[in-house]
Amino acid sequence: MNHLDATAIAEAVRSGTTTAAAVAEHFLGRIERHEPAIQAFASFDPQVVRQQTQDAEGPLAGIPVGIKDIFDTVDHPTEFYSPIYQGNCPSRDAHVVALLRQAGAVIMGKTHTTEFAYMHTGPTRNPHDLSRTPGSSSAGSAAGMAAGFFPLALGTQTAGSLLKPAAYCGLYAFKPSLGLVSLEGVKPLAPSFDTVGWYGRSVRDLERLAQVLIPGFPTVEPVERPLNLGFYRTTRWQDVDPVVAKAIEQAITRLASRGHQISEVTLPEAFAGVFDDHQLINDCEGARSLAKEFQAHPELLSDSTLALFERAKGTTWEQESAAKARLMKRASLLTKICRPFDGVLSVSCGMLAPIGLASTGPSDFIKFWGAFGWPQMNIPLRCGEGELPVGLQLVGVFRSDARLLRVAQTLAQLLAVELSAPGIEPGRSKKLEA
Amino acid sequence: MNHLDATAIAEAVRSGTTTAAAVAEHFLGRIERHEPAIQAFASFDPQVVRQQTQDAEGPLAGIPVGIKDIFDTVDHPTEFYSPIYQGNCPSRDAHVVALLRQAGAVIMGKTHTTEFAYMHTGPTRNPHDLSRTPGSSSAGSAAGMAAGFFPLALGTQTAGSLLKPAAYCGLYAFKPSLGLVSLEGVKPLAPSFDTVGWYGRSVRDLERLAQVLIPGFPTVEPVERPLNLGFYRTTRWQDVDPVVAKAIEQAITRLASRGHQISEVTLPEAFAGVFDDHQLINDCEGARSLAKEFQAHPELLSDSTLALFERAKGTTWEQESAAKARLMKRASLLTKICRPFDGVLSVSCGMLAPIGLASTGPSDFIKFWGAFGWPQMNIPLRCGEGELPVGLQLVGVFRSDARLLRVAQTLAQLLAVELSAPGIEPGRSKKLEA
Known part of the structure; x- marks a missing residue:
């Protein structure tokens, strides 16, 4: 189970190779062993998990999913990491949680967020190095993914809240275009940017979840020809840690060496x-x-x-x-510049996961694109033993979501060496087992 | 109390001329007499109303407010006029309901909406003529206002849901710019357009509520000079009922005769x-x-x-x-064309309130502007005895909300002859008393 993505696990459940109950027990075992060190969960109850494994049907039948604690849930308190909402028990599931249940998914519990998904951090640790932050604000969902507590998880992003933890924890992440996923039952922060997103163990996991959470999401053909990609450093590239810059540049070189066209993008001042x-x-x-x-x-x-x-x-x-007017004006120019590309590459975070849990570092390279409501993805790099993950960011113009996932599929095949859940790999779980 | 707007009632409570309890009893009396005919409420409990009148403090202390039943409330079921949600009792108030309570307002109950604020209508009748619809989807809030059940009410608008009932029921209405008011705890329909709005008995009532529901809402100076207004008929003006067209044109003529500049706007095909x-x-x-x-x-x-x-x-x-891309492109051109004006006039609805409760007529003239997320208002016209109301629409460019309210103040002084709660006027309540 450690070496399977959610799509493969769902197939195994559907074909009868395994059962939803057995899947749940595997992940419950991981949680039992490692949660004391990771502290991914704000609320967790193995009995509530087991109850959901009966009669699960649908495209995610029996698949465990972690839910950031800013989504309303009927079977767990929803507290936003704020004492103001201690014991708050909503009467309805958030829209996406309801869709997950209808698709047969098993809600594994509520994962730690920062207070109101803003900056004040919780107790969650990075499975790659327990002395480091997993990033914020979708901290528990990302750390739980990396620790192998569930193969899918929900987060949200306003500035860097989905992609930053993905970069620090080495995860595939997808933040769709603004407005595509209903925010019903999700605590708002800044409506101009607030977007539901998710983590998976593979690009196809991300796409499977898109099909469930964005009803009517289109299926597009894989891109067989060489890709035409942009690469944009932003004006803050000088802030990028040399280790991170090197990993990104190596990835670019590797893609170019396989025949893909990469053009450096420059933008007006x-x-x-x-x-x-x-x-x-x-x-x-x-x-x-x-x-x-x-x-x-x-x-x-x-x-x-x-x-x-x-x-x-x-x-x-x-x-x-x-400020709003300037963003709108720039969006139109940025679209013109970026539309010819199959996608634009960037870095997700300029640094490796910082040491300590109190602060999680800037989100500049993520919010640059999020400012325009564009779809964004993290592709994990540098998942070798003893290395901290680096995130390659891939973005596309507004509503190019389906195509972007196809492009990511090609990139992931070329760049990724293992599944996006490093904590569960034998060579990587040392820190957890210790 | 029938002849006072919410602002005046709040002043009376504040100065000790009356009490929150006495205010509540006045409106409870109206409801007791007329609710059987109007059916504005989806949920109503006089005891819950009375409990709130103790210790009320703040800018809306003791002011009764009707709440459309797509806002979550902790003390009333929230059912969206759908059997799916029968008995649904949220654990938290919607953002705006919480802000109302913090400002001292008294929640009078939940008012009828169409199913999920879309098209399927409820039982509510128009106080101006019980054989007619009050419009949709904020039907109960608008009819309750016109019947004098409360001097302020919350609605929402996606296509025409706030301004259409305002036009049919003769109410002042304000729909702010998209994104200004938090939608937390409001059932979403189409996030590109969904906006919280409200009804008041006067323009200053609308502004008082804006100050409460949009923290940081700016105070701008009254416009003393002659106004520079646009007037746009849209390409569907031929659908406008001659009675409605005449009322709008008379209003335009009256404004022009008082020295205000009115320029007819034409837009590209x-x-x-x-x-x-x-x-x-x-x-x-x-x-x-x-x-x-x-x-x-x-x-x-x-x-x-x-x-x-x-x-x-x-x-x-x-x-x-x-379609999204076309709207974004047009928004930029429309802004250029309309920015020079203090506001643009239009009609709210092309017809008088239709007979029957099953359908409520088109929302074309409202959704034309709502498509761009601009602030919109209804100014009631033709509130003479025996006449059905007509709504003059006033719109402004994105985020011109505060200025638009000032402009509306000037227009209302020139055009309106009585408070925007016709059902409570002696000459107008005949149908209710019968």
Whole structure:
């Protein structure tokens, strides 16, 4: 089971090679052994897991899925890592959780998030190195994936919350175009950017989940010809750790050596402002989204969330409107520049997973593209023994989601050497077993 | 109390001229007398109302508010007018409901919506003529306002759901720019358009609510100079009932006679496609938003909702992407054309409230502007005795919300002859008293 992706496990359940109950027991065993070290779960109950394995039917029948604790669930509390919502038990599942259940998936529990999916971090550790952060905010979903607690998991992204943990934990990740996946029952932060995304052990896992969570998601043909890819460093490439830069450049070289065309993209100077515009809008929208919590319980909010309110207070309506208008204008130019490519490559994070759990590093290279609502993916690199993962980012223009997954399939075949769940590989689980 | 707007009632409570309890009893009396004829409420309990009048503090202290039954509430079931959700009791209030309570408002109950705020209508009747529809989907909030059950109410709009009932029931209505008000705890339909909006008895009521529901909403100076207004008929003006057209043109003439500049706007031919693009996106996004209900309980969905799924099934991903792209392109041109104006006038609905409760007429003139996420308002016209209301629509470019309210203030002073709650006026309540 450690060497199978979710798609293969689903096939095994469907064909009778294994059962949903046996699948659940495998993953429950992993959790029992390693959860004390990883602390991926905000809420977990093996009995609730076992109850779901009976009569599971559908494309994800019997497949365990981890759910970030900002999605409402009927069988687990939903607390957003905030004391304000201790014991909160929603009456309905979030839209995507309902769709997962209808597809036969087994909800394994709620995974740790930062407070309201913003910055204040929880207790979760990186399975690749327990002294390091798994990234945020989808920390528990990513660490649980890397530790082999479930082969699929839900996260969300507003700035870097899905791809950053994917980069630090060595996971395949897919963040669809803005607005494609319903946010019903998901705690909002900044509606201009908030998007549901997910982790899988392979690109085809990501696509299988897209078919379930985006009803009507198109099936497109694999790309057989050499790819025509862009590569954009952004104006902050100088911040990239040389180890990370080397891994990205090696991947680019490898792709080029196999006949794929890679063209370095340069953008007008105005694009250097994207990072700040994203932050400004995130602050203002975040302050509005969390206004009721701030008004009722400021004493229960973390310092980093309170700082967001301070920054929002210092920002005028006109400044926010101008930032929104600039992003819209740039989106149209960026689309023109990037549309000819099958996809554009970038780095997901400029650094390896930082040591310590309190801060998780910047999300600049992720939010640059997220600012435009484009689909984004992480392809894990450097999963050799003893190495920390590096994430290659692949993005496409708005609503090019299906094609992007096909392109990622080709890239993954060329670049990836193992399944995207390093903690479960014999050579990689040493730190966990220790 | 019948002749006071919410702002005046709040002042009276604040100054001690009356009490929150006395205010509640006044409106409870109205409800007791007239609810059997109007059927505005999906859920109503006078005891729950009375409990809230103690210790009410804040800018809306003691002000009764009607809540459309697609907002989650902790003290009333939230059923979306769907048997699928019978008895559904959320664990948290929707964001805006929480903000209302924090501002001291008294939640009067849940008002009837169409099924999932789409087309299948409920039992609510129009206080101006009980044989007519109040419009949809914010039917109960609008009819309850017109019947004097509460002086403020929440609705939502995806196509015409806020302004159409406002036009049919003779109410001031404000739908802010897309994304300004958090949708947490509101049932989604089409995220490209879904917006929370509200009804008030005056423009200043609408602004007071904006200050509560959009934290940080700017205060702008009144416009003292003559206004520079656009007037756009759309390509569907030939569908407008002559009675409605006459009322709109009389209003335009009156504004011009007071020195305001009104320029007729013409748009390139491509804008004739906005109506169909809106519908196509609404269908596709609606089918995704309601996928879980369709998969689990197709037998409990109405024919009109099932028809949405049929149309979505017949629409390709590429068609939807193209429609989105066309709207984005037109938004930029429309902004250039409309930005010089203080606001653009239009008609809210081309017809008077239709007879019968089953269908509520088209929303073309509303969704034309809603397609771009712009702020929209209804200013009630023709509220003389025995006349059915007509709605003058006022729109502004994206995020011009605060200025638009100021412009509406000027227009309302010139055009409106009475408070926007006609059912409570002595001359107008005849049908109710009968």
